[in-house]
Amino acid sequence: MTVPAKLFQQWLRTVAGDTSQAAVCRSAGIKRSTLAQQLVRGRVSVATVAAVSRALNLPVVASLSTFPLFTDLATGIKAPTQAELLSQISDYDLLQEILNRQTQVEGALAPKPALLTSVPHRSSVRAWLDAVDVGELRQRVARDADMAPQNFSAQISANRLSAELAVATARIANVGLTNGLVATGFLSPTEAGWAPDARELALRQTANSALASLAAQRLEILGRLMRRNEDDRAAVQSIWENLG
Structure with a gap:
């Protein structure tokens, strides 16, 4: 851009x-x-x-x-939704929070403060898109940008999204215009107008059941990506073996 x-x-x-x-x-x-x-x-x-x-x-x-x-970027700043904040918490941190809560229950221990890794994480773009999806969001963004859907998908798979597409996506989803720029790593949460410790607060406020469901969704996506990578590696190995 x-x-x-x-x-x-x-x-x-x-x-x-x-x-x-x-x-x-x-x-x-x-x-x-x-x-x-x-x-x-x-x-x-x-x-x-x-x-x-x-x-x-x-x-x-x-x-x-x-x-x-x-021109409307500064005036389009809005506080991220709960779903957006959770989308910018890594899979590792979600699972660690679940383990911490379970350990606290079993041992009657005081809650540990959330120590989250910085954004973006390895699937932050995909997670943010899922969090703000208002129905066929990816198709609408690609169509408005006159971009082939597969090219848009390629950016998502690579955990990339141009600034223009991130802002355009936020406009369609009716969320803060700077929020997608955090997911891409273009802006820090502070630069985007997010409140300090907003992600930590969102995590603490998330019920155990909701946290487990979110982690399960993330793991399912991760599993599909891992299977795809394994299939690709197996295909490459087969080609090399056939070549002798």
Whole structure:
């Protein structure tokens, strides 16, 4: 996903003042040649905008909102739903929470505080899409983006989703426009406007039965992926054996 180079340069002059592009690139961890190539092509990646914003201590969402495709991003911030928050908790953390609760019941121990791994996790995009799906969500997003469904599925399988598609999906699902950007790792929960410890609170508030059901769903999906990978490896091995 990109923004027009001309608009990027106008924005950079506004926020960086007299600071040279070279200095900005050093601070943002961007190669000068990379930015130069983007400017020559007339399109600058949103990742570059985000990196420069962080380097200048500017809110990333506010910076993106200055560009046409993201004008409603800042005003479209909404607190994530319970389902969205749980979607950004890894399979390991869900299972660990179930084990902790069972251990506490059996041993009459005090509850342990939830110590969650950072987002995104290895299936965060798929989990977020499942959490916000309002019915045929994937098909609607692919159709609106004029994208082949298999290409959209490939992004999901790779745990990737472009910023444009993440925001478009949030619009269709009527959830906070920055929430999908957390699932992709483009924004941190704090940058997206999520309350501190929101995931931990959502986990604590989830009933045992609901937590077990969610973990079972995740494990079923994981099992299917593992079987597919095993079948693929077996097919490759068979080809090599036939080749001699």
